[in-house]
Amino acid sequence: MEKTGGLREAQRQLTRERLIDAAVALFGRRGFRAVTIEQIAAEAGANRATFYLHFRNKEDVANAIGDRLVPNIQATFAALDAIPDPSLEEVRAWLAQGMAEQTDERRNLLAVATEANVADPDLADDYLRFINLFIDAMPNYLGRFPAEDLPAARTRMLMQLVQFERLSYVMVVQRASAPLEPLLDELAQSWWRLLRGT
16 A cells, blocks of 8 residues: 555656646746746646646746755855855855856756746745755854844845846856956955955
């Protein structure tokens, strides 16, 4: 009996992943706003009822897409947080590596998640939830502040992350023609000052 339950759960998870994959493909081709739930279900080889067994709406699918990005991005910020007292050069190298490690899949997921967030104001709180997950991946940074200063430290980090996320989107996803090196220089200075508390 237990084997059947495990098989059923595996099938349910597989169907959910197919729906997410279908949404990523369709959002990438047509844009978040233009895609319907029926199209997502059909692309996944399912029907509308199956879609609603897994998601309440397109926003839920957008969050599932964002969830796919979380572990990799958390690891990126944890790597910076693991450097005991990062030099300006180390911070710049970390930023450059983060920009260079954008695979086509990550680029597509970032494009889809960003477009969904822009298209639907209801996703604003979800965007901030994701940003806070990345902040939580930096316990060494957060641990330097007494409890009363922690909200301000988190706010400064949130602002820095939003800036970095937007620059990543423009340079990596949209492939802006502006030279990246001067941007990385200034961004590194900004991150370095933040990490030093100055």
